[in-house]
Amino acid sequence: MALSSDKKPAQVETTGHVWDGDLREYNNPLPRWWLWAFYASIVFAVVYWIMYPAWPVFKTFTPGVSTLTIEQDGKMVEVPWNSRNLFIQEMQTSPSAVRQREFVDKVSNASFDQILADPSMMAFARSMGSGLFGGNCAACHGQGGQGNLPSYPSLADNDWLWGSSFTTISHDIEKGLKGNMPGFPTIQGAALTDLANHVLSLSGIAVDAASATRGKAGFAVCAACHGAEAKGNPMLGAPNLTDMGWSNIDVVGAPTVDAKRAMIEGVISKGIQRQMPAFTNRLTPVEIKMLTVYVHELSGGK
Ligand code: HEC
Ligand code: HEC
Known part of the structure; x- marks a missing residue:
C-alpha cells in the first residue's frame, strides 16, 4: 500500500501488543486539528450548560444564568432564558402586541360614553x-x-x-x-x-x-x-x-x-x-x- 511504502513499520511506535506472533497495533497520535476541535466542543458544552437550560433535575431542569425581561402581573421581571419565556417576550413586544396594549390601556381608562364616541376604541372593543x-x-x-x-x-x-x-x-x-x-x-x-x-x-x-x-x-x-x-x-x-x-x-x-x-x-x-x-x-x-x-x-x- 502507498502509505506503508514510505514509512517502515519499525519507525512508528506500537502499543506493544502482539497477536498471532507478528500482528501489532500502531500507536498513531490523533490529528492535532481534531483534538483542538474536541477540546473546543467540551468548552462550548460547559459554557452552554452554564448559560442555558440544560440538565434535567428530577421534575425540573437547570435553568442557566442567561435571562430576559418579561412582564408579569404588571411588573417587569427577569426570568431565565428559555424558548417559552422568549415566546412570551415576543408576544409582549411585537408591534401588534404593543399597539393592542395601548388600546387596552385606553379603553381601561375611558368611560362607556367616551368609548362609544371614539370609532377606533369601538372597533377595538x-x-x-x-x-x-x-x-x-x-x-x-x-x-x-x-x-x-x-x-x-x-x-x-x-x-x-x-x-x-x-x-x-x-x-x-x-x-x-x-x-x-x-x-x-x-x-x-x-x-x-x-x-x-x-x-x-x-x-x-x-x-x-x-x-x-x-x-x-x-x-x-x-x-x-x-x-x-x-x-x-x-x-x-x-x-x-x-x-x-x-x-x-x-x-x-x-x-x-x-x-x-x-x-x-x-x-x-x-x-x-x-x-x-x-x-x-x-x-x-x-x-x-x-x-x-x-x-x-x-x-x-x-
Ligand atoms: C316572584 C316573582 C314572579 C311572580 C309572582 C311571577 N313571575 Fe313570571 N317570571 C318571573 C321572573 C323572574 C321571570 C324570568 C325568569 C328567568 O328568565 O329566569 C318570569 C318569567 C315569566 C314568563 C316567561 C316570559 C318570557 O319572556 O319567556 C312568563 C310567561 C311568566 N313569567 C308568567 C307569569 C305568570 C302568568 C305569573 C302569575 C301566575 C307569574 N309569571 C308570576 C317572576 C315572577
Ligand atoms: C352557563 C351558561 C351561561 C354562560 C357561560 C353565560 N351566561 Fe349569560 N345568562 C345565562 C342565563 C341562564 C341567563 C338568564 C338569567 C336569568 O334567567 O335571569 C343569562 C343572562 C345574561 C344576561 C342578561 C340578559 C337580560 O335579558 O337581561 C346578560 C347580559 C348575559 N347573560 C351576558 C353574558 C355574557 C357577556 C357572558 C360571557 C361572559 C355570559 N352571559 C355567559 C347563562 C350563561
Whole structure:
C-alpha cells in the first residue's frame, strides 16, 4: 500500500501488543486539528450548560444564568432564558402586541360614553369583545348571542330581563344572575287555561277572547313581579309580558295557539330557575368592559 511504502513499520511506535506472533497495533497520535476541535466542543458544552437550560433535575431542569425581561402581573421581571419565556417576550413586544396594549390601556381608562364616541376604541372593543364572547359566553348564549331557549336567553334581541344599560350588563357579567320565578301548581284546569290565554292576549296574540277576559283576575298574583300592566320589573329580572319578546319560552316559534298556550301553562305550573355564573374571577375588569360594549351592540345598541 502507498502509505506503508514510505514509512517502515519499525519507525512508528506500537502499543506493544502482539497477536498471532507478528500482528501489532500502531500507536498513531490523533490529528492535532481534531483534538483542538474536541477540546473546543467540551468548552462550548460547559459554557452552554452554564448559560442555558440544560440538565434535567428530577421534575425540573437547570435553568442557566442567561435571562430576559418579561412582564408579569404588571411588573417587569427577569426570568431565565428559555424558548417559552422568549415566546412570551415576543408576544409582549411585537408591534401588534404593543399597539393592542395601548388600546387596552385606553379603553381601561375611558368611560362607556367616551368609548362609544371614539370609532377606533369601538372597533377595538368590538373585536376583542367578539373573541371574549366566543370563549366565555357562546357555549350558553350561542355564537351570535342568539340564545337557546328555554335555557339561555337571546342577547341579540332588544328584550331584556335585567335591563340594557352599560352598568347593568357589566354588573350581570361580573356578579352572575339568578332568574327565579316560583311555580303555581295550584292553578289548574280552566283557571290555568284562562290565565294563559290572558297572558297571550297581552302580546296581541289572537286567543279565545272570553277565556282571556276570565283569566284577567288571575293575573293579580303575577302582578307582584311582572307589574299590574305586565310590563315587567328589571329589579327582579321579571320580563315584560306585553312585548312579544320571549326570553324563556319560544312562543313566536310555536306553530299553533294551543302550542303557545301550553308553553305559558308550563311556566305558570313549574316556574323558572336559571343561573348564569359570575365572571369576576375569570375576566379582568377591562375584558368585562369590552364584553359589555360588545353585548350592548349585539341588540342594536339601544
Ligand atoms: C352557563 C351558561 C351561561 C354562560 C357561560 C353565560 N351566561 Fe349569560 N345568562 C345565562 C342565563 C341562564 C341567563 C338568564 C338569567 C336569568 O334567567 O335571569 C343569562 C343572562 C345574561 C344576561 C342578561 C340578559 C337580560 O335579558 O337581561 C346578560 C347580559 C348575559 N347573560 C351576558 C353574558 C355574557 C357577556 C357572558 C360571557 C361572559 C355570559 N352571559 C355567559 C347563562 C350563561
Ligand atoms: C316572584 C316573582 C314572579 C311572580 C309572582 C311571577 N313571575 Fe313570571 N317570571 C318571573 C321572573 C323572574 C321571570 C324570568 C325568569 C328567568 O328568565 O329566569 C318570569 C318569567 C315569566 C314568563 C316567561 C316570559 C318570557 O319572556 O319567556 C312568563 C310567561 C311568566 N313569567 C308568567 C307569569 C305568570 C302568568 C305569573 C302569575 C301566575 C307569574 N309569571 C308570576 C317572576 C315572577
